[in-house]
Amino acid sequence: MLAAGAGLSVASLYYSQPMLGVLGADVGASTQSVGLLPTLTQFGYAMGILLLAPLGDRRDRRTIILIKAAVLCAALFMAALSPSISTLFVASLVIGLAATMAQDIVPAAATLAPETHRGKVVGTVMTGLLFGILLSRVVSGFVAEHWGWRSMFASAGVSIAVVGLVAWYRLPRFKATTHLSYFALLRSLGALWNRHAELRRATWSQGLLSVGFSAFWSTLAVMLHAAPFNLGAAAAGAFGLAGAAGALIAPVAGRIADRHGPALVARLGAGLVVGSFAIMGLSAFMAPGAQLWLLVASAVGFDLGIQAALIAHQSIVYGIDPGARSRLNAVLFTGMFIGMAIGSALAAVLFAHFGWMAVTALATASALAALVLRMTR
Template identity: 60%
Template sequence: MQSTPASLPATTPLSPALTLLLATATGLAVASIYYVQPLLGLLSTELGVGSAAIGLLPTLTQLGYAAAILLLSPLGDRYDRRRIIVVKAAALVGALGFAALAPGFAALCVASVAIGLMATLAQDLVPAAATLAPEAERGKRVGQVMTGLLLGILLSRVASGSLAALAGWRAVYGAAAVAVALLIPLLWRGLPRFVPAASGSYGSLLASMAGLWMRHAPLRRAALAQGLLSVAFSAFWSTLALVLAGPEFGQGSAVAGAFGLAGAAGALAAPLAGGIADRRGPQAVIRVGALLVFIAFAAEAVAPASLWLLVAVAVVFDLGVQAALVSHQSVVYSLDAASRSRLNAVLVSVMFVGMASGAALGSALLASIGWRAVPALGAVAALGALVVARRR
């Protein structure tokens, strides 16, 4: 695998308008993964599919996303990233449109896989922002684009549920397809041409990710630390609705959905954390972020049951997780300008493993021990991330 030192003309600026475009496109891309979650009950009834089978739809979407992170995202180092972004956006429009017109459950399963594959457009847009940003502002600009991603996750469920209630589930996919389609000409005109930063075959491109893992100790630390924080993050959010419905809180699904607004704190803090990382170095922000996650979960594990404490925990730990993520991205993107797409793929892949592990462990602990075991798990995972972050 050969690399070329430059990936862009030095004269290409990352203007506020282009930053906004990248953030918007990133948010709409990642939102495509989550539109289905509030629709499952409606889809189960309309398509005549049982509750167990209908759960295949979000699972297939996530599996498609995970596969594409490893198999498609690295292509951004080998080919013009603008072309990849536009092609993926067009394919995402097609997948969303097919979902809107799907004649039955089997077709919707196929569409779900395709949506997951193409939604990794988000993982091409973030490295594009890192490449375009001036080195002194990379953390801040990446944080601004990450705000779009986080708001996409946060608002997708609200938008999907509200639109489906008014116009049906097909309107959700149709509107999403139109929204992404409107961005395609803006992305083609707004983005510069990216000169490929690496050469070689597709196989060597994939194999080189193992080499990047072995060669860069900061990549290993960043991926492991963020993966542990993802365990805590996923354990909380995957069990929250059940915890709130339990005897300690006695709350319904509406309250569980409202907890998603706590994610706004992390989304809005992403550019701030990136700016601090630019000025004072990312390691300090990472350690503070992991410490916030530990304090939040440790307090929840030992304090008396309180809905307001649970809200505060959600705000504080989400802030810590997102601050650490933006700072870890700043570290990773600075390692090798010719390998940013592959570096990002490695980081996100380990995060995905952490998310899956957190969901499984959180659910198992909740069922076998009780709800306090979930924040205890989060505290232990955050402590592990803090230990990893302090290593040199």
């Protein structure tokens, strides 16, 4: 149940990406304006993690999850009914804020898990979350092409309503692990950041990897929509099937982290991301058909690497202080989604002015910086 809830909630962040080409034409928005939709969603998610996720240490996580489910459901229906790009901007920001219920679900799983199997359990729940991220693009591309982009947002709203109902009946209550006030909780984030070098390293590394991840996915649909490919939303969404292979690595990465240490897994993951992004540079010398196959192979590779690194980084930060898991998780994922927001924003500008190879260069450089950071002490 936790894996499904995490997957469906975080999927809300990504439904728009394969639909940007058809969505922009329908509301009369420019390519650069439409490119801001995933940026706002990811920025809202980062802010929601920073400002709301720490409450999981102070309040019953079950109550927090139920409230966020209600807000997220309403925001998705707002997007479905949006008459203009400006309304979609507001809906996207709120979707990002409320979709942080996924980041209440993951620490809940870590709390319920026995110490010796925490990496495996977190990896299992993260499999659901990662499938939500990656398969959301497949589903939204197909639905948008056959029934329109508004139908996708409406269907997503229904799915979150179901998650909320199931959580109401099945999710146990959680005891608070701190009695700090809300503002003291927020201040403690800075103290945790300053106190723990491993938290800083994990956050910076995952944030840099996320720059390239978001740059690729937020511009892929627009790139495939243009010549020489001229492909629709369904084709762009189908790339999520390639990326979904990355979700399969989560339980394996968790078990390896339990046995051999998460630092090794983080280094291997970052190295795989660098190689996968770098080989995309070869597409400039290939025919369109061969380019598509290279993009598929690259998507499999960098998704495997990024998800393995994420499981490793979560194992690292969850082991720092059991009483502050929600706050530690908030710091890690704030950095991650700030990286995603930066990646989306930079990629929209680079693609509009310099083309796809500039996006590839950005993704490769940011992943290389993450690898260097993981290799140094």
